[in-house]
Amino acid sequence: MSRPWRFVVTGLTGQVVQSLAVRSSQCEDVQIVAIGRPDFDLANAETIARSIETARPDLIVSAAAYTAVDQAESNESDAFAVNAEGPAVVARVAKTLDVPVVHLSTDYVFDGSKAGPYVESDPVAPLGVYGRSKLLGEQLVASSQENHAILRTAWVYSPFGKNFLRTMLRAAETRPELSVVDDQVGNPTSALDIADAILTVGRNLLGSNDLALRGIFHLTGRGAATWAEFAEEIFRVSKTLGGPFAKINRISTHEYPTPAQRPANSQLSCEHIAEHHGVVLPNWKISTGDVVGRLTR
Template sequence: MSSSKRFVVTGLAGQVVQSLIERAADRQDIELIALGRPTLDLGDPATIEPAMRAAKPDLIVSAAAYTAVDQAEGEEAAAFAVNAEGPGELARVAKLLNVPILHISTDYVFDGSKTAPYAETDPVAPLGVYGRSKLEGERKVAAATDNHAILRTAWVYSPFGKNFLRTMLRLAETRDGLNVVADQIGNPTSALDIADAVLAVGTNLLSSSAAEMRGIFHMTGTGEASWAEFAAEIFRLSEAKGGPSATVTPIPASDYPTPAERPANSRLDCTQLATVHGVRLPDWRPSTELVVDRLLNGEDS
């Protein structure tokens, strides 16, 4: 184990953190340490440098975030503290310790008006507080250190925490039919696949100082769907295994108003990640099946 690299990740309970803990457990070359409150609190910048110095990272993974998109509309200061100021301080400490930082960001930096998948070079225009706070986090990370990779992802689901897939299965236990938004499209992305990609990109950053391995990369599951199509596939898979299922009625987003506006197009073009890092996430359908299987088998709470 002496040659293993220490990846220190922010957060304890999030989908990506839980997935990283699971995936890193199978790796001899990576020791993963998760740091969260009260030891490390992104909302309290004074905790960040002491916690990181004590953890002695070879690489920092900035995964913790304020992700309550609708709630953020009324809690702008809290969202910016955790999503912008915190990552900026993490990146400053990464530079101080002379280690790379890998920062997880989001499709919400875009307004969703493009008709094709978004490339890394497309103009950003977040629609709400959450997107603006995440964009500011990207900028603060990039400003603090050149030795960074920012990975934008979208539509994250997993066996852990709160997410669309788990919500659909839970609702189907008591309802025969569900209305699901059909005019927002994206790339459903398993946090388990994100974890594999993060470990691969992190390993690349440690093995090469090449400038092209740094910067912004898009990282989502392969293939696209609307929320309604995603729900229908979840129920198809669940029903085939004897689990809960419901009929999906596609509706426009205008029929399901939320405090925060969502991008109509969340699709991300992940060519750059595949070209530079040799990382391509699997198709979302088999990845969805793996998560549905685990939940129906009671493997995860």
């Protein structure tokens, strides 16, 4: 067969890039090439172009981001540099090299006031700096490179890095009870599943010029939960595997104040990506069990 496609991924330590490394090891047609600091820095335009060009991509996965939601409230310039200006440069380089770009975005572009799952065409209204920076990133990527797929995801967890699932398991090692918010609802999404989806979307973009494969798509695990329900499922699985567990005390958002306001409803409808890319992620409980199992083993 011909050489594998080179998917150049921004970031070295993020949940998605590590998950892509795991998933791509099982396929022969895609090679993951991760680029990151100090050679690649989203806050330094010169390093962006040089690093991407050197990596010789067939497709770029724009995964690196400023993800400290609360910290962004007091570091607005950094958040916008990394989440908006940097991805714009990435997209312009992709345009120059004539390669597609897959850009990761977030449920935080919505304010959470809708009663049901958000579709791609729903009005955006981010509540904080993080959401505004990611929204501008979407807009700049789309205007810089027409050959793009923007994937909005939510509540990302994995065996890697810092995330809610790993935080819960770690806390349960020393605390028999934990208080978790129960009035925010969303779709817990495994980064391993996101990686599978990116591989499929990337292949589709490289294999067809169909405009229906381009644009904004929602990508989350199937089924919804509150943070408290998510935590209870994590501990249910962990307990059966002999891992740490704790009792969950359900609390309201106002009992756990944070610098950044979170959407009360983060549910995303994923019918659009299913129809055009054939991507349907597993139910969140199945993937939660997989990740807890990996960590327990």
